[in-house]
Amino acid sequence: MGPVPALEDRAIDCARRLREASSVLVASHIDADGLTSAAIAARALERAGIAHEVVFENQLDDDRIAAIAETGYDTVLFTDFGSGQLDAIAEHEDRGAFEPVIADHHQPAEATTEYHLNPLLKNIDGAKELSGAGAAYVLARALAETGDGQTATEDKSDNRDLAALAVVGAIGDMQAVDGELVGANRGIVEEGDEAGVLEEGTDLALYGTQTRPLPKLLEYASEVRIPGISNDEAGAVAFLEELGVELKRDGDWRRWVDLSAEEKQTVASALLQRALRRGVPAEKAERLIGTTYTLKDERRGTELRDASEFSTLLNATARYERADVGLAVCLGDRAGAMERARTLLQNHRRRLSEGLTRVKEQGVEQESHLQWFDAGTEIRETIVGIVAGMALGVDGVDPNRPIVAFARKGEEETKVSGRGTARLVGQGLDLSTVMTEAAGAVGGEGGGHDVAAGATIPAGAEEQFIARVDAVVGEQLG
Numbered sequence: 001m002g003p004v005p006a007l008e009d010r011a012i013d014c015a016r017r018l019r020e021a022s023s024v025l026v027a028s029h030i031d032a033d034g035l036t037s038a039a040i041a042a043r044a045l046e047r048a049g050i051a052h053e054v055v056f057e058n059q060l061d062d063d064r065i066a067a068i069a070e071t072g073y074d075t076v077l078f079t080d081f082g083s084g085q086l087d088a089i090a091e092h093e094d095r096g097a098f099e100p101v102i103a104d105h106h107q108p109a110e111a112t113t114e115y116h117l118n119p120l121l122k123n124i125d126g127a128k129e130l131s132g133a134g135a136a137y138v139l140a141r142a143l144a145e146t147g148d149g150q151t152a153t154e155d156k157s158d159n160r161d162l163a164a165l166a167v168v169g170a171i172g173d174m175q176a177v178d179g180e181l182v183g184a185n186r187g188i189v190e191e192g193d194e195a196g197v198l199e200e201g202t203d204l205a206l207y208g209t210q211t212r213p214l215p216k217l218l219e220y221a222s223e224v225r226i227p228g229i230s231n232d233e234a235g236a237v238a239f240l241e242e243l244g245v246e247l248k249r250d251g252d253w254r255r256w257v258d259l260s261a262e263e264k265q266t267v268a269s270a271l272l273q274r275a276l277r278r279g280v281p282a283e284k285a286e287r288l289i290g291t292t293y294t295l296k297d298e299r300r301g302t303e304l305r306d307a308s309e310f311s312t313l314l315n316a317t318a319r320y321e322r323a324d325v326g327l328a329v330c331l332g333d334r335a336g337a338m339e340r341a342r343t344l345l346q347n348h349r350r351r352l353s354e355g356l357t358r359v360k361e362q363g364v365e366q367e368s369h370l371q372w373f374d375a376g377t378e379i380r381e382t383i384v385g386i387v388a389g390m391a392l393g394v395d396g397v398d399p400n401r402p403i404v405a406f407a408r409k410g411e412e413e414t415k416v417s418g419r420g421t422a423r424l425v426g427q428g429l430d431l432s433t434v435m436t437e438a439a440g441a442v443g444g445e446g447g448g449h450d451v452a453a454g455a456t457i458p459a460g461a462e463e464q465f466i467a468r469v470d471a472v473v474g475e476q477l478g
Contacts, residue, residue, distance in 0.1 A: 002138055002141045002142060002145070003137070003138060003141060003163075003184070003187035003188050003190075003191050004119070004124070004130065004134075004138050004184040004187055004188075006119075006122040006124060006184075007117060007119065007122055007124075007135075007138050007184075008142070010116065010117045010121070010122075011117055011138045011139050011141070011142035012142050012145065012146060013114075013115060014101050014103065014115045014116075014117050014139055014142065015139060015142035015143040015145070015146045016146055017075070017099065017101055017114075017115045018045070018048070018050060018075065018077065018101060018139075018143065019048065019050065019143070019146060019147070021050065021074060021075035021099075022051065022074070023050070023051040023052060023053075023073060023074075023075070024045060024050055024051070024052040024053075024073065024075045024076070024077050024101075025052070025053055025054075025055065025068065025071055025073035025075070025076045025077070025098075026038055026041050026042060026045070026052055026053065026054045026055070026076075026077045026079060027054075027055050027056075027057060027060070027068055027076055027077070027078050027079070027081075027082075028041070028054065028055075028056055028057075028078070028079040028080050028081070028132075029056070029057065029058075029060075029079075029080040029081045029132065030056050030057070030058050030318035030319060030323050030382070031080075031172065031173075031314075031315060031318065031319070032168065032169060032171075032172025032173070032310075032311040032312075032314040032315050032326075033080050033131050033132045033133050033169040033170070033172050033173040034056065034079065034080040034081070034132060034318070035056075035169075035314045035317070035318055035323065035326040035327060035330060036132075036133040036136075036165040036166065036168050036169035036172070036311075036314065036330055037079035037080040037103070037131075037132040037133045037135070037136040037169060038054050038056065038079055038080075038136075038327060038330075039165055039327055039330030039331055040079075040133060040136040040137050040140050040162045040165050040166060040169075041054075041077055041079050041103070041136050041139065041140065042054055042327070042331065043140070043159075043162060043331065044136075044139070044140035044143045044144070044159055044162065045077075045143070047143075047144070047156065047157070047159065048143050048144075048147050052077075053073075054327060055068070056318060056323035056327075057081075058382060059456060060078070060081045060082065060084075060085045061085075061088075061445065061456070062088050065085065065088050065089055065092060066092070068098070069092045069097035069098055073098055074098055074099060075098060075099050075101065076098045076099070076100055076101070077101045077102075077103065078100060078101070078102045078103070078104065079103050079104070079132055079135070079136050080103075080104060080105070080106075080131075080132025080133070080135075080136070080169075081104055081106060081132070082100065082102040082103075082104045083102055083104040083105075083106045083107065083108040083109065083116070083118050083120075084104075084106045084107055084108065084109055084447040085109065086102075086108055086109040086110070086111040086112070086113060086116075087109045087110065087111045089102075089111070089113065090111040090112075090113060093113060099115070100113055100115065101115040101117075102115065102116045102117060102118065103117045103118075103132070103135040103136045103138070103139045104117075104118050104126075104132055104135060105118060105119055105120065105126030105127075105130055105131055105132050105134065105135050106118075106120075106126060106132075106432075106447055106448065106449070107120060107126075107432050107436075107447055107448075108120060108121065117135055117138065117139055118135065119134075119135065119184060124183065124184050125183060126449065127175070127425075127449035127450050127451060127452075128175055128177055128182065128183060129175070129182060129183025129184045129185060130170075130175075130183065130184040130185060131166070131169045131170040131172075131173040131175050131185070132169060132173070133165060133166045133168070133169020133170060133173075134166050134169065134170055134184060134185060134188055136166070136169075137159075137162055137163060137165075137166035137188055140159040140162050141158065141159050141160070141191075143159065144157060144158045144159040145158075160191045160192070160194065160195035160197075161192075161195050161197045161297075163188050163189070163191045163192030163195060163197060163198055164192050164197040164198050164295045164297070164307075165330055166188045166192075167181065167185070167188060167189060167192060167198060167293050167307050168295070168307045168310045168311050168314070169311070170185050170188075171293065171307040171308050171310075171311050172310075172311030172312075172314065172315065174389075174451070174452065176291070177422065178422075179205055179287065179290035179291050180290070180291040181291075181293070189293070196296060197295065197296055197297055198293060198294070198295060198296065199293070199294040199296050200291060200292070200293055200294075201291070201292050201294065202289060202290070202291060202292070203264070203289070203290075203292045204256060204264065204267075204268055204271075204288065204289065205223060205287060205288060205289060205290030205291070205292065206218075206221045206223055206224075206256075206288070207220075207221070207222075207223065207308055207309065207312070208220065208221075208256075208309065209255070209256035209257055209292075209306060210255065210256075210257050210300070210301055210302060210303065210305045210306045210309055211255060211301065211302070211303055211309060212255060212256075213247075213253030213254070213255060214240055214245070214247055214253065214254055214255060214256065214259075215233060215236040215237045215240060215247065215253075216233075216236075217255070217256055218230070218236040218239065218240070218271075219231065219232060219233050219235075219236040222390070223287060223288075224275060224280065224284055224285060224287050224288050225280070226271065226274055226275045226278060226280060227278040227279070227280075228274070228278060229271075229274065239270070239274065240267070243266055243267060243270055245259075245263060245266070245267060255301060257300055257301055257305075258301070268288065268289060271288055272285055272286075272288055272289075275288065292306065292307075292308075293306070293307035293308075294306060294307075295307065295310065298310075303341075303342070303345070304329070304338075312345070312348075313326075313329070313341050313342075313345050314326045314329070314330070314341075315348065315386070316341065316344045316345040316347070316348030316349075317329070317340075317341055317344050319348070319380070319382040319383055320344055320347065320348070320380075320382070322340070322344060325337050325340045325341050325344065326341065329341050348383070351379075351380065351383060352383060352386060352387060352390065354379075355375070355378075355379040355383065355384070355387035356387055356390050356391060356394070358375065358378055358379065359373055359375075359387060359388075359391045359394075359397070360391075360394055360395065360396065363396050364391075364396065364397055364403065366398075366401075367466065367470040368470055368474060369401065369402075369470050369473040369474040369477060370401055370402050370403065370404060370466075370469060370470055370473050371397065371398055371401050371402075371403050371404070372403065372404040372405065372406070372466055373388075373391075373403075373405055373406070374405075374406040374407075374462065375387070375405060375406060375407045376406075376407070376408055377407070377408045379405075379407050380407065381407040381408065381409045381415035384405045384406075384407040384415065384417050385405065385417030385418075385419065385452065385454060387405065388403050388404070388405040388417050388418070388419045389403075389419040389452070391403060392419060392421065399421065400421075400423075400424070401424075402418060402419065402420040402421075402424060402429060402431065402434075402473060403418070403419050403420075404416060404417070404418045404466065404469060405417045405418075405419075406462055408459070409456060411459065412458065412459050413444075413456050413457070413458065413459055414456070414457050414458070414459050414461070414462060415454070415455075415456055416435065416439070416444075416446070416454055416455040416456070416457060416465065417452075417453075417454045418431040418434065418435055418448075418452065418453050418454065418455075418469075419431075419451070419452050420450070420451045420452070421451065422451065424451075424477070425450045425451050427477055427478075428476045428477055428478065429450060429451075429473065429476055429477060430450040430476060431448060431449065431450055431451065431452060431453035432446075432447055432448045432449055432450055432453045433450075433472070433476075434446075434453065434469055434472045434473055434476070435447060435448060435453040435454060435455040435469075436453075436455075437468065437472050438455065438465050438468040438469045438472060439455035439456070439457050439465070441464070441465070441468045442457050442458060442461035442464050442465050442468070443457070443458050443461065444456050444457030444458060444461070444465075
């Protein structure tokens, strides 16, 4: 039995079809979820002895699907996209261009295909309970079950070790509900634990516990903003010194991962008390402590040890046209690819910081039910959605309204990214529907998840698009 019993039959059918192929083209999305999806699929195909090649696409539109059809592959495995593009894929399938196998978690289009693995087809929430990497993992487990095991290494013949990458993909896809993976993702976490590659724990829930020097960890923490510490270098240092925490050892800054259990308890308790004294609401202050996912095979103190830091590193590769680097890291390259990824990560952080500064300075436009900004060419269209999500809640941006961001995508198209919150989704927001309907109304295409979705629309249609988005959001939120 696989990690998600409801998908077992579909996964087995897809796996058997892949085993019938002489070779497979894996086509995947470029974000952290897409990269881990492709890596899981590639590793599982390799272990099954199936020849394959991997390609990445920022967007799977008609032109890209046509280009895939021209590669000459009889079988194409789509990971982390494909469901929403079934109509276009089906046209090529009907013409005999290729046989599609899809492992995705986005809202399916109306067309159908025989080999389609998607949690939504079994009423499993693809935005919160199973990511694209999770779907790829379910398929990988099925590939192991349908084989004779002769082509796989003995200790990894069941592919359970790939659960670590599936968790990285889920975290990168913002699937942690109140900081914890739930639903079908739980089964994957449990298998990763059983395989000895993953450890779920409770710890300080701030980004950078593996790599950032202690003062920077607190100074840059955006999860919970604590007056006198957040965005205050001197304040963060003073706070730690008051606690008697040794900040350096042998001339090097200590990181959270370097602290003893007693030191961690001291700092975490003091942080919580400081937050409450400085007026941070209790429900927010409690988010300082949460669930963490540690990749046990990775070296302590590196970006790959923590699922959140790993996913951010991956986002810094493919979003800057270096998906090959991210894939190589996922597949185990800890030398050249890792160094290139770290360089890209530095660039990514700088671009995100500049983008967020721009939004703060420019401000956002307010409509009846949403807010938006147009980044033009100043923020890359591959990261404008991340910036939009980061902007929710900063000064001048209402955390109680969804936000929409525009960025130029060539001379004729505009990229749109929408971001919401779990609370808004609970009130009825579904940005996937919003983007699909609004983009369709102006001659574009859209889709995604309830809390995060995107679209591509004709340049010049932004005003009409926003009007439609505002109307649909208003209907959803009453």
